[in-house]
Amino acid sequence: MLSAVDEPADARVEAVLFDFSGTLFDDTGVLDPPALVAAAERHHVPLGEREAAGIIRRTLRHVDSPEGLKAREGCDLSREAHRSTWTTLIAEAGPFGPDLTEALYECLTDPGAWHPYPDTVPVLTTLRDRGVRLGVLSNIGWDIRPAFDRVGVLESLHSVVLSCEHGLAKPDPALFALACERLGTDPGQVLYVGDDPVKDGAAVRAGLPVYLLPSDRNVRMPRGLAAVLRLVR
Template structure:
């Protein structure tokens, strides 16, 4: 096995949602029932499931893309924009809006893909500097702490903390600076051809994952180990 300094890729930078942790199962009927109960709203799971479908159909519609601009640049902007969209999806009363927003930002709701943690552990064991760069509106470090890999990350760059978001090339520059390496030596791994693919404009090599995903199915992250010169067979099943 070659050492990190003996290969072109010397560090790996990962996107968060849809790359390492699943973004399709955050809203569940049982979770919304619990969050609504905490806000004084009683729901059964059938009603909760209907409300979730209604909300996602509205906020994920292509015509709502412009309304989300800037939502990840600060925690305040994220809450304001997302609660506004959720409220309009109903329209819903404020306690239910807050319950739906609580589901979105619940760090315990974010689950890793089967190959995510083993790949992070393999990179760390091989001495490859590793980081996360995410367009996000709240602190996701507790997700990595809960799953036992926070200490294996050399950099965590969150758009809401630095006031920059992908696809702005400047945010990739910030992440590379924190890893202490030039862009050409840092592999970026993501799933969005536009936002994550913009890493190439900042000089980073890019590894894009398929858009189709399932939290029960490996994400295809073992390919990252090969690109980083790490022998995957010793650390994670191919």
């Protein structure tokens, strides 16, 4: 765990803030061939699963390329910027027409396409039952609350702070400060849990202790969140 300051021995963690993508919900299998086939059909674009799988591979290759990553900088500051950036990148990947582009974007932002890791719900529930205040702080361009609601833990969260709703994004310390304010807890007593050393690790600049998860992940395997239970007593 990274720490912003040397805390006194009696300091307590009163609240936990979690990142969303790659921390609580898996980000590696969101674009799924059967789901794309169904979404494309709603837009009157006939696709087979094999063709859909190829389209997904081409899309991911482009959006995760150095050029794609550069184009995505700042796209989480508003919903409009997110939609514009991602639909442009998706269209370029083919190039794909507007109907198929829209189907791909719908799949990307569909709460039902985001699946929690096996330990996400148990850990959130245990922390809630211990009386720990819980929040989510995410760089994201769409509303992720329905994903938590779908798995029955939205009511366990005291705060959900999304970059697209505030025009601020990690690693800006101001966004971490805002999230702590929403939790009603001093930053030094809020543990931040994430997976990005740069964006999530920046929480230390706002005075939060930080626990970083390893980059390797698999939706079928526990994410390692049980360690948080040992850190929060």
